[in-house]
Amino acid sequence: MADQTPSSRTGGRDAGLKEAAGRLRDEGRTVNEIADRLGIAKSTAYRWVGHLPLDTSAEVAVQRRRVAAGRRATRWAERRTQREDAEREAQHRAAEWVGTLARRELLLVGAVLYWCEGTKSKPANPRYDLTFTNSDVRLVELFVRFVEATGRSRRQLRYRVAIHESADAEAAGRWWAGQLGVEFASFQRPTVKRHNPTTKRINVGADYRGCLVVRVPRSRELYVWMAGVVKGLLSGDAPTPRLLEVGETG
Incomplete structure (x- = not known):
């Protein structure tokens, strides 16, 4: 066939x-x-x-389906609002539980933060200057506070903006300087990335300010100490972490 x-x-x-x-x-x-x-x-x-x-009965059925769909959408919207309110309340309670970090806590948190986000030394390319890069000003501020807890001033650090060429590098640098309370005049020349017109980046609007690169000069001793802290936290002798129960504050 x-x-x-x-x-x-x-x-x-x-x-x-x-x-x-x-x-x-x-x-x-x-x-x-x-x-x-x-x-x-x-x-x-x-x-x-x-x-x-x-037919008329069919039209009535269509109308009923539309009304039912509208009711379902309203119920889901109410549930979503309730869930979001509950999540905000849970985050607020957790933030209050954190409170003010003691120096030891800040050093531990800062060491882990750097180990996750910072530049690390490699056998083929040994580098011991701490270099931290991030686009979240809150994490950058936390890292700077960590460095300050080791006895350094934030004005001793080196700052540089890394940003796409389609954005205003100077305006971004001034914004970062204002957020951290340091002089923009102390910022190094920015690193400008070539713009990709078909980028899939989401943050491309007026609020886009690139990343801030923070370098800690003469930080070999601090790097070695920090690596030891992380090793201690990850060692097999460390106690197994336990999640807090609801309402528990530690």
Whole structure:
């Protein structure tokens, strides 16, 4: 038996869809609903079933479905609002639980933060100057506070903006300087990245200020100490962490 041609296969598929569209119309489905259900253009659905009347009972059924869908959407919106309110309250309680970090706590947190986000020395490329890069000003501020806890001043650090060429590097640098309370004049020349017109980056608007690169000069001793702290935290002798129960404050 000869193979079917592409046109005959397409025609058979269309015939099946047209028949399904007719059944959906008999069930009281609108043109838009039929198009969505079958994955066809609305114009095609109208051409196939537009001449078929939508009886009164079917119209009532459509209206009922719309009302029910609206009620469901309202309920989901209320639940989403309640969930978001509960999450904000939980975050607020957790933030209050943290309170003010003692120096030891700040040193531990800062060491882990750097080990996750900072530049680390490698056997093939040994580097011991601490260099921390991030776009979140809160994490940058936390790292700077960590360095200050070791006896250094934030004004002794080296700052540099890394930003795409489509953005205002100077404005971004001044913003970072203001956030950290340091002089913009002390900032090093920015690192400008070539702009990609088809970028998938989300943060590309007026609030985009790139990343801030923070370098700690003469920090070999601090790097070695920090590596030891992280090793101690990750050692097998460290106690197994336990999650706090709801309402527990430690």
